């Protein structure tokens with residue numbers, strides 16, 4: 088049987104030995120490190136994956152007690168995890184630390200493995216790209232917040248893209264998190280999102296994955312045909328979007344894209360030119376939302392304009408995963424929208 092590699096590019100090998108003591112006891116509530124929590128999931132078929140984006144730490148953060156009720160296996164930060172536009176690095180670090188020591192989030196982290204990617208407001212500033220002058224220092228602060236191992240490639244490569252594999256053969260989930268900021272070129276004449284190194288890595292993951300479910304995090308909306316009026320999204324990068332769809336078509340594994348950023352939530356089902364069907368669950372934001380009504384031929388939910396987080400519920404009891412994509416309320420515990428997709432028999 089193939090030997091599974093748990094963490095593809097952010098080696099946690101012997102993580103419990105490598106982590107400094109400071110990471111071991113951040114609060115009396117924390118009975119294990121995040122690395123240990125992730126390792127505990129290595130052989131678990133994930134059944135509850137929660138995610139969210141757009142988290143202004145100056146606003147109400149009490150929603151953590153609501154998300155906790157879902158008891159997720161895994162939490163995925165989908166970007167704009169703090170708002171630190173044009174702050175000094177010290178101020179950015181202070182905002183990360185404020186969130187990390189916020190009691191309800193601390194309690195949540197003590198029970199839940201946490202991974203994530205970033206977007207413009209935590210990376211640099213609104214709509215910031217690869218020209219951001221402090222991107223390397225910002226990468227270090229992000230990795231500290233995420234408890235990424237000090238030897239992991241995520242700290243040294245051009246961007247914070249990562250891949251994680253959970254669960255046994257037949258019930259295996261690979262979570263791939265893209266970095267859309269570090270290599271972004273958003274000039275009018277040259278449109279780029281991932282950069283060649285990240286593209287090669289991602290295409291290799293698509294060709295070689297052994298997962299039964301692919302969950303791919305993109306901070307920006309993937310399938311919306313609208314990228315106007317200041318809204319960012321893959322549609323504003325047509326060649327990159329085509330390359331993404333080509334890469335997703337390299338495997339027939341069930342694929343759910345996660346995204347955020349837009350301050351409202353929707354669920355989509357999209358038929359790629361190759362004939363492959365993908366789903367997208369966009370959740371935004373955790374602390375603020377506005378709502379917008381934009382055309383999308385693949386929308387399979389109402390538009391949710393109130394504060395929200397997302398949950399993927401996965402049932403592995405059949406021959407393929409049955410996936411319930413949910414948008415849930417940050418104001419009171421409950422489902423705002425959901426869509427069920429059944430793979431296999």
Ligand SMILES: [Fe+2]
Pocket residue numbers: 166167206207208348
């Ligand atoms: Fe954003």
